[in-house]
Amino acid sequence: MAEEKVSRRDFLLYAMGAWAAVGVGGVLYGMYKTWEPLPEVKAQATVTFDISTVQPGEIKVANWRGKPVFILRRTPDMTQCKDRSIKDEYTVVLGICTHLGCIPNWEADKKIWHCPCHGGEYDACGKNIFGPPPRPLDVPPFKIEGNNIVLGEEGPEYKQMKEKGLTA
Amino acid sequence: MKFMDWLDERLAVRQLIKVMLTEYYVPKNINFLWSFGVLVMLVFAILVVSGIFVLMYYKPDANLAFDSVNKTIMMDVEYGWLFRHTHAVGASIMFLVLFVHMARGIYYGSFKAPREIVWITGYILFVLMSATAFTGYLLPWGQMSYWAAQTITTLFEKIPFIGPDLVIWIRGNYIVEDATLTRFFALHVVFLPLLLIVFTAIHLYAVRIPGSNNEDGIELTKEEKKHGKGIPFWPVFMAKEFFVMSVFLIFFFYLVFYQYKFAMDPINFTPANYLQTPTHIYPEWYFLAFYEVLRGFFFSQNLGLIAFVLSMFIAAFLPWLDTSPIKSGKYRPIYKILFWIFIADFVFLTILGKLPPTGLYAWLGFAGSLVFFAFFLALPILSKIEKKKVAGGR
């Protein structure tokens, strides 16, 4: 009898333990979910930008999901590139340093981006040329529609770049 | 005394007072460095009180936070500036007293058996305090606040596989935004202080079991301490402690009234702007040494990151890195040298952390980072040598 009592108590303990684990798991999951971005943040729509408004040598900043997107219309005296270029003369990159996420500043005299945080540098194509950044500035998902660029949507040009591993 | 009798019958307070205070003995051979534990508690109390008062006007909202601090509290609330300066200076000085408290433990071998739990709970307190300072720094929503949070949360992006999603989860947005501010607020004001209190209680309980270490690192029994080699914690030890506290408070309020600017970065008086990084950003002084280790491996970002995490946590493993039978640095000539090189290196890294990471500075940062780790890696070797010496000497 005594033995049976112990095993019954053990059984109850295990059952209770399992039940408690389910409860704890559920609570943790709920807590985890509360920290996810709110629907209004997730649904932040795509942004359309008319790139013909950018003058040669000029740089404009579009705001996409709260992140700056640099749109640079290159001039011949800047670094040239074929693969990371849009319409042969535009550089469109996320203005977020690939090192630790500061926003690099365009230095018009040197024609490079310089990151204020740890001194990283990128050329006019967004390629990292100095300092801690491990890779070029990312290219955000985009789609070309005439003179407009739609940020946040993957068009054929973007997909091509992505396949070649040039976007991130 | 009737009330005491009444209370004693119900709560056994006399026994409690004996165990915790009047018959808890502190060795005589300790110096003023042993008063820093209580100083840490004092600063913590100051932070809690000043925090409650700034909380009464603070508004955790990305649109309101900056003005609620820089206009309402600083300009409109009577003496609001005093509580803000006290809170900011308190946070800074907290790390100063913590560093001294920890260095004391390292020098005198207080982390060794039987005080490993004291050390580990202490280290957890250091990590919690760092997290509290970090989350609190975002709250004024100035440019420094914002970009410190932006860069440090970005660090998590480098974790394999889950990194990028984890960062969005921590921020509650693609960038540091209102959601980040409100959750940091909750952590800073409720969750982390609560944990700090819990772990302080465990820390103090853990000190009371083996008792305090001493300058010589030779354990004393309770009997020895009761008869000549120690003093009761209350009232004898605390009488001295009150003296130290009052001198400390003069220094502290001198800083609050006349030198508060070191704890209030001028860049942080510009409201947060997520499209413009300030031209030179740097952490508060107490994180600079670790930050310099991050930058020190300037040629590889991943190495820098690993080194950074390691530098924040490696000291927690001291009890297992340094297994020498000799406890106190007083009787360890080589350890003494290593210790002072380590302290000098920490100061050196702190200074470098604020300089631009280019040219010679980059290499100095690298060298300083290596010296930082060399201290910890030398300890197992030194322990072996000292073990042999002790065995041979007997």
Ligand code: HEM
């Ligand atoms: C909120 C933070 C902390 C509080 C309130 C606190 C408080 C105290 C107090 C009151 C004592 C006894 C008095 C003394 O020996 O100074 C003590 C001892 C000690 N603490 Fe802390 N402490 C904190 C953080 C830390 C940290 C971060 C460490 C190191 C990682 C640490 C390591 C130790 C050690 C090793 C002792 C024993 C010292 C000895 O017996 O020689 N503590 N602490």
Ligand code: FES
């Ligand atoms: S964040 Fe740009 S170089 Fe570090």
